[in-house]
Amino acid sequence: MKTLPTALAAHLATGSTTMAYCWKVTRRDGTVSGYTEHDADLTIAGTAFSASTGFTASQIEQSLGLQIDHLEASGALSSTAITEADLLAGRYDDATIELIWVNWADTTQYITILKGSLGEVKREGLAFTAELRSLSHRLNQKVGQTFQRFCSAALGDSRCGIDLTSSTYRATATATSSGLARQIAVSGISGYTADWFTNGMLTFTSGANNGLAFEVKVHQRTSGVDYLQLWLPPPFAIAAGDTATVVAGCLKNFTACKSKFNNHLNFRGFPHIPASDVVTRYGTQGVGNGGGSLLGS
Secondary structure, eight states: OOOOOHHHHHHHHTSOOOEEEEEEEEOTTSOEEEEESSSSOEEETTEEEBSTTOOEEOOOBOOSSSSOOEEEEEEEOOTTSSOHHHHHTTTTTTOEEEEEEEETTSTTSEEEEEEEEEEEEEEETTEEEEEEEEGGGGGGSOOSOOOOSSOOSOTTSTTTOOOTTSTTTEEEEEEOSOBSOSEEEEESOTTSOTTTTTTOEEEEOSSTTTTOEEEEEEEEEETTEEEEEESSOOSSOBOTTOEEEEEOOOOOSHHHHHHTTSOGGGOOSOTTSOOTHHHHOOEEEOSSOSSOOEEEO
């Protein structure tokens, strides 16, 4: 249960209120911005909240249990606020959101109604709708270790131990094709075996997609030309000459860990764990046991 600040409670008790909603958005890169449904800009605790976005909010749904509280905020794309390019680039993915209810006539009177993260963002023309999810949605995320055949470490993290700054596993690729296709012809990685960067990561270091990272689905070489096929197409057109850093990929199995990285001592999976078909396997009668008991096949 939230406790209203004394001054805000007194204002609400008057019956004639001057209240508005504000959104404080903190992106993962640290960029902070504020937006309000009020018709004039506001400043709350040192953060500026812009009224130029045309923000409106849906009804807030909150519960006492562990269900995910949510609301939707909608607005128009603005070059001075949230831009279409930023949304396409994923710069607002999983951004931290604070929903603030403020007395616009006295911005020292406010309360944080909801804090969570940005969920699904839908675009239609020059408008967008963003879902705000409460902190309880984090409870849907996996916590701890899963016992599985494949490695649970991320390539290059502290559990893996591989040094991805080494030129053995990192290269600079230059696009020799252009457009929005998922498959990019590149130069600069001919010194690596074909398939070396399959399941790796490509991060653009120049061009319209500068700073954006994409998972590599397949690295193949045809007639001496290297192609990197991405799982998702870049949001902006690639131009010939755009550069990117590409990091080797890992198949997450014990064989690849040993043969490609010589890192099998740090393998974080359980390659000999029984598969699920062991549980559903039919039992058969033992041969020569004399007792007729059932033994697993």
